[in-house]
Amino acid sequence: MSKRKKNTNWGENGFEDWGGYMAAKKAKLEEQFQIIASTEFHNASTLFQGIAIFVNGYTKPSADELKRLMMAHGGIYHHYMRPRITTHIIASNLPYSKIVMYRKSQHPVPICKPEWISDSLKAGRVLDYQPYLLYTNCTETQPRLMFKAGGTNEKLTISSNNGTKDQNCLKSLSETAKQSIKDIATTLSVIKNNKPLSSEEILSENDPCMLDNCNNEEFTKPNSVTFKSINAARIVSTSVANSSVAPEPTKESAVNQRQVQNVQPKSNHNISTQNVGFLTEFYNNSRLHHISTMGATFKDYINELRDKSDGIFPGLDRLKSTIRKTQTTVSPNGNGSDSDTEIFDVSDNGKKSVGNIVMHIDMDCFFVSVGLRNKPELVGQPVAVAHAKGNRKTRVPTKAVEGEVNDNSEAEREGNMEDDDFGSMSEVASCSYEARKAGVKNGMFLGQALKLCPNLKTIKYDFEGYKEVSYALYDTVASYTLKIEAVSCDEMYADCTSILAETGLNPMQFAKIIRKEIRDKTGCPVSTGFGGNKLQARLATKKAKPDGQFYLEQEMVRSYIGSLNVRDLPGVGMSTTHKLKGMLVQSCAELRNISLASLQKEFGKKTGEMLHNMSRGVDNSKLNLEHVRKSVSAEVNYGIRFKNSIDAEDFLKKLSVEVCARMKKANVRGRSVTLKVMVRAKEAPIETPKFMGHGLCDYYTKSKNFIVAVDDEVIVTREVLALWTQLQQKPEEIRGIGIQISRLESLRSKAGTTNILNFINKIKPCDSENKQRGCDENQLLLHNIEVNSISKKSDSDNGKTENSKNLTTFFSNSVKKDNLDRQRTLEYPGLNNCKIDDSILPALPEDIRNEILHAKHNTVNFEHNKEIQQPGPSKMVTTSKLNMLGKTIQNEESLASKTKKDVCLSSDNNVSNINNFEERPAYNLQNPFMTSDHNNSLFNVLMESETNQETNILQLTQDLDEAVLAELPEDIRNEILAAKIIKKKKNDKKGDKISRPSEALAVDETSSKSSEPGQICISEKKSSGKKIQTSQESYFRHTKPSTSNSIKAKLPPIEQINMAVLVELPEEIRNEILNEYRMKQQEETSLGTKAEVALQTEHNIAIQNIWQLCL
């Protein structure tokens, strides 16, 4: 087992600052979102008027869906329990402790199953909730746990009360099942200890047993109270053979099998992609996923509140009236000694009318504070939130864990851990201020944290709790103002200028009030900072913490900020700090001594200026009040272990579906998809230091553009799989996968391309080039080549980033390992430098082999050879042509070959696009081989294509379906569409009647079943691809087939035409299309069929309106 690389790069105590890693990624929300019905809300129903629900925990339908249902039918949805306001709690499963809690609350409300909502909806009236009460007869509808005992392999299974067996239970218990375990355990625990356990703890406590075999040491712990309790609770234990345990035994990876041998009974953690429910399980447990999605949630939430705002701010109004009352009762000279009245003493304020006042507010050690709400005994102690308990090094689990807290001081950990052995590699999400005194920091490995603070207690996550507290936080602030910029789930900026002006309070007074309010509502401490701008406010918060407040007044700005370390400045992280250190700058005061010019030279124009300004407390940025999302992504870099490409593709599909679900949820579509894979670095061990982590990796990205914004999972999945194919990575080496969608367009009218203004604005004034292209059918072939790029970087555990060259993974995978160490770089297509072992050639696919052989014989020097010899500053290696080949050049990275690493292949390297993706025959057929002018073999292929070009084009356009179109570069696609219109027009003139929707504008007839109308996906690639196109253009310029003249096409309904398509068209063509529709509309109008064009979505209505304007 290799050790983590030391963080030699970053002196200081660097490690904790990196948290041990570079940022990594994950993705995925509950698959439950897929069950969301596409409920339409056109008719304002008042079915649920007067009902205000709070959804607790996992439900089906999901909380999200319930929220939609309530809002659509006149009900109210509360994000957290609001005594006296919430009328019903909705839950499918609730831990006993929570039920008790709710029942003993001052204003108990019924706890109903979500079916009450859905059934009421079905019935069209609000049904009596009595039959839907949760736990009136507890086990009635709950699954029952079947604990299979005996033998060495014990598995939990569940059987629901109707007797059907959960097929997946062996691998991963359903949410409800887990909940049931919690419930029972909680109940019994309450009975035994007279003290309820939190659901998180119980679940976590039992997780290893639930998800794994039950020979887990955890299970044999003498004090495994909860588990024994469960056993006592009619949970049947039965023995299950391994083979029957794993529905897909073939999915056991080598790694897992090894583990199976080491750890005696077979491991069946739902912790890698080898397991069925992995994605959900992972996301359910990923703190980073949770804080990310919660961050997005609250940004949206603020937008939503602002949209719906009636301009009334209850909190502010209440405050104002309180102040008025106080003013009348308290003497105006403000000598009241009582703090409560002092707060409202406004008499001294207002004299110094400062400018804007920004408040920054941030919960103190958020996760810990939330977790400690019901563990008062731990307040004041060093506490950390982490998944593990820090017992990794404990040989004998002698320690009795009383469910709740893990007191590590009593744990018997192995004595001296090596310097770079951190013990538990579970990460500390948040730690209390007591722990911070010992040097513990957020993001640190638990093992290291324990070294610094042996008394550290760990507590479990409570994601539901975080969300509730966050909502309370946001609602509270939002009751004073909506000039809020959400930063994260525990943090925001608010412009308090008007609040302070209206109330007459000074910042500290207001801080006291709002902090108290938040603390009362949430039970968690919160700190606030005030200043003249965001920067000052945030730095003030730093001083305020913990549980405090601070107003950084102008006269203090300079001295206060000067005393700070540069690292304290927001935006200054490890890298910047390190660079500054090299400039002998440590404090902000020292930073001020560096000239603006120097800073800009070192860090770039804007960053330099930022540093310059920040060191002086200057920050001109405004609060970002209207947040607009620019990308949607999902990635997982944990637990990724593929045994074969089926595994990999399977996961890619799931992840694709996930990003699509996120797009839909965010009401956006994207025009670009990027696949990122993390690949085990050659020198990295197969088994990562961190359990199921990604370890030291290289990573590759590859992207594709669509012509029209897309959120269809079929399209996205297909493209992602195509990208995956092209990346040509060994599935076994993959350690992380990410899919990002960018170039978003909002489906809400905002500023997408569906807006007529954008439509018009986007029309390029100079379309001469467009015309030229529109007429040049040769481009069809020329452009029909995917030009993608692959980039690679190295990612190391210690966060140090080493850039490396691109790799032809194909070769890297094929070539003998020994050769890999040498720089048998395939400098493509300058293959004269290639050091490919000839012995591998026979193993290559014929076409590739031929290509290589041809290339090798070609000794012409390419321009890029010069570039290769120059150590350029570019760390990026663009390998467009190679990608098209489906291969990447692999330049073996070595630290010694820094210059080689910086090779930048010029983009006139060409490559054929050998893409065997079986679902796209037409595409493959039409893909010419691309080549440099010097590459004869490829040249010939190209010429061959060219020979039949005209025919091909016609075939292409005739047989075109969406799948094919999807693959085409944007330009080509436009041309095809345009050509079809033209053709159609010609045909029409000959007598063909225009009629109904058809394939013409690409809304495929063949795949419309799976994809939404108007979604057209087109692959394209710019940047490096452009050069290729250019060279090809010159190549084909001599051939100029007439525009298609035998294309049959019908006019699709207006609503199926996406504006984005039209926008891209040359004006000439666009006008023709518009004319067509004018004609059509006249026809339809005269026929009275116009009404048939019933548009259902807002989107389409918008489009229709646009058309009304156009026509």
Next chain:
DNA sequence: ATCCTCCCCTAC
């Protein structure tokens, strides 16, 4: 100049 793409860096 200004755009675009592919990154790196940062924050929570």
Next chain:
DNA sequence: TAAGGTAGGGGAGGAT
């Protein structure tokens, strides 16, 4: 064991 995600700002360097 362990759950290393996600979004945005901006720089480099090439295309226009």
